[in-house]
Amino acid sequence: MWRRNVVGKVVRIKREVLDSILTYAITFHPRESILLLRGKTEKEAVVVYDLLIPPGAVHGETLSSFNPWMLPLDSTIVGVAHSHPSGQLRPSRQDLDVFYGRIMVLTGPPYRSERDVAVFDGEGRPARFEIVD
Numbered sequence: 291m292w293r294r295n296v297v298g299k300v301v302r303i304k305r306e307v308l309d310s311i312l313t314y315a316i317t318f319h320p321r322e323s324i325l326l327l328r329g330k331t332e333k334e335a336v337v338v339y340d341l342l343i344p345p346g347a348v349h350g351e352t353l354s355s356f357n358p359w360m361l362p363l364d365s366t367i368v369g370v371a372h373s374h375p376s377g378q379l380r381p382s383r384q385d386l387d388v389f390y391g392r393i394m395v396l397t398g399p400p401y402r403s404e405r406d407v408a409v410f411d412g413e414g415r416p417a418r419f420e421i422v423d
Protein backbone atom coordinates (compact mmCIF):
# COMPACT_ATOMS: atom_id res chain seq x y z
CA MET A 291 0.00 0.00 0.00
CA TRP A 292 2.75 2.45 0.91
CA ARG A 293 4.67 1.62 -2.24
CA ARG A 294 2.00 3.30 -4.34
CA ASN A 295 2.33 6.40 -2.27
CA VAL A 296 3.39 9.33 -4.42
CA VAL A 297 5.20 10.88 -1.48
CA GLY A 298 7.23 7.68 -1.24
CA LYS A 299 8.56 8.81 2.08
CA VAL A 300 7.64 8.53 5.68
CA VAL A 301 6.23 11.74 7.15
CA ARG A 302 7.83 12.66 10.47
CA ILE A 303 5.94 15.18 12.58
CA LYS A 304 7.47 16.72 15.66
CA ARG A 305 5.41 16.05 18.75
CA GLU A 306 5.08 19.75 19.59
CA VAL A 307 3.79 20.39 16.07
CA LEU A 308 1.23 17.61 16.46
CA ASP A 309 0.15 19.03 19.83
CA SER A 310 -0.28 22.50 18.29
CA ILE A 311 -2.34 21.14 15.40
CA LEU A 312 -4.64 19.36 17.87
CA THR A 313 -4.94 22.37 20.19
CA TYR A 314 -5.67 24.69 17.28
CA ALA A 315 -8.37 22.33 16.00
CA ILE A 316 -10.01 22.22 19.44
CA THR A 317 -9.99 26.03 19.56
CA PHE A 318 -11.81 26.36 16.24
CA HIS A 319 -14.20 23.43 16.61
CA PRO A 320 -16.94 23.20 15.23
CA ARG A 321 -15.34 25.31 12.54
CA GLU A 322 -12.41 24.04 10.54
CA SER A 323 -8.92 25.12 11.45
CA ILE A 324 -6.11 25.48 8.97
CA LEU A 325 -2.35 25.73 9.41
CA LEU A 326 0.62 25.62 7.11
CA LEU A 327 3.24 22.95 7.73
CA ARG A 328 6.82 24.00 7.74
CA GLY A 329 9.52 21.42 7.21
CA LYS A 330 12.01 19.88 4.89
CA THR A 331 12.08 17.05 2.41
CA GLU A 332 14.80 14.49 2.92
CA LYS A 333 15.67 11.39 0.96
CA GLU A 334 13.55 9.10 3.11
CA ALA A 335 11.21 11.46 4.83
CA VAL A 336 9.24 14.65 4.89
CA VAL A 337 9.98 16.22 8.26
CA VAL A 338 7.49 18.70 9.71
CA TYR A 339 9.07 20.83 12.41
CA ASP A 340 7.00 24.01 12.57
CA LEU A 341 3.65 25.63 11.81
CA LEU A 342 2.56 28.88 10.26
CA ILE A 343 -0.83 30.53 10.50
CA PRO A 344 -1.80 31.19 6.89
CA PRO A 345 -2.32 34.85 5.96
CA GLY A 346 -5.95 35.65 5.25
CA ALA A 347 -7.22 32.33 6.60
CA VAL A 348 -10.96 31.74 6.44
CA HIS A 349 -12.49 29.32 8.90
CA GLY A 350 -15.76 27.86 7.70
CA GLU A 351 -17.93 25.09 9.05
CA THR A 352 -17.13 22.86 6.11
CA LEU A 353 -14.20 24.57 4.47
CA SER A 354 -11.11 26.39 5.54
CA SER A 355 -9.12 28.21 3.00
CA PHE A 356 -6.36 30.67 2.53
CA ASN A 357 -5.05 32.61 -0.39
CA PRO A 358 -1.81 31.01 -1.60
CA TRP A 359 -0.95 34.23 -3.42
CA MET A 360 -0.63 35.93 -0.07
CA LEU A 361 2.08 33.52 1.02
CA PRO A 362 5.68 34.56 1.17
CA LEU A 363 7.80 32.67 -1.36
CA ASP A 364 8.79 30.03 1.09
CA SER A 365 10.19 26.67 0.13
CA THR A 366 9.94 25.42 3.71
CA ILE A 367 6.18 25.00 3.47
CA VAL A 368 5.64 21.30 2.85
CA GLY A 369 1.87 21.19 3.13
CA VAL A 370 -1.28 22.13 4.98
CA ALA A 371 -2.99 20.78 8.09
CA HIS A 372 -6.70 21.26 8.60
CA SER A 373 -9.45 19.82 10.73
CA HIS A 374 -12.60 18.00 9.77
CA PRO A 375 -15.00 18.69 12.64
CA SER A 376 -17.25 15.99 11.14
CA GLY A 377 -14.61 13.45 12.10
CA GLN A 378 -14.13 12.24 8.51
CA LEU A 379 -10.40 11.60 8.30
CA ARG A 380 -10.41 11.57 4.52
CA PRO A 381 -9.73 14.43 2.11
CA SER A 382 -12.73 15.84 0.29
CA ARG A 383 -12.75 16.38 -3.46
CA GLN A 384 -12.26 20.07 -2.77
CA ASP A 385 -9.31 19.39 -0.47
CA LEU A 386 -7.54 17.64 -3.32
CA ASP A 387 -8.44 20.39 -5.78
CA VAL A 388 -6.74 22.99 -3.60
CA PHE A 389 -3.93 20.73 -2.43
CA TYR A 390 -0.86 22.75 -1.55
CA GLY A 391 2.66 21.44 -0.99
CA ARG A 392 3.54 17.78 -0.67
CA ILE A 393 1.39 16.50 2.15
CA MET A 394 -1.98 17.09 3.76
CA VAL A 395 -2.59 16.48 7.46
CA LEU A 396 -6.17 15.98 8.61
CA THR A 397 -7.40 15.89 12.18
CA GLY A 398 -10.83 15.18 13.62
CA PRO A 399 -12.50 15.09 17.01
CA PRO A 400 -11.66 14.40 19.76
CA TYR A 401 -8.31 15.88 18.60
CA ARG A 402 -6.54 13.97 21.34
CA SER A 403 -3.58 12.19 19.80
CA GLU A 404 -2.03 10.94 16.58
CA ARG A 405 -4.93 8.47 16.39
CA ASP A 406 -7.08 11.48 15.47
CA VAL A 407 -4.71 12.41 12.64
CA ALA A 408 -4.24 11.15 9.09
CA VAL A 409 -1.72 12.18 6.46
CA PHE A 410 -2.27 12.08 2.70
CA ASP A 411 -0.41 12.80 -0.48
CA GLY A 412 -1.66 14.96 -3.33
CA GLU A 413 -3.62 12.04 -4.78
CA GLY A 414 -5.50 11.54 -1.54
CA ARG A 415 -3.61 8.39 -0.68
CA PRO A 416 -2.69 7.73 2.95
CA ALA A 417 0.92 8.41 3.83
CA ARG A 418 2.78 6.62 6.58
CA PHE A 419 3.61 9.00 9.39
CA GLU A 420 5.30 8.92 12.75
CA ILE A 421 5.61 11.33 15.63
CA VAL A 422 9.13 12.24 16.65
CA ASP A 423 10.53 14.16 19.61
Ligand SMILES: [Zn+2]
Binds near residue numbers: 373382
Ligand atom coordinates in the same frame (compact mmCIF):
# COMPACT_ATOMS: atom_id res chain seq x y z
ZN1 LIG B 1 -11.06 19.23 4.26
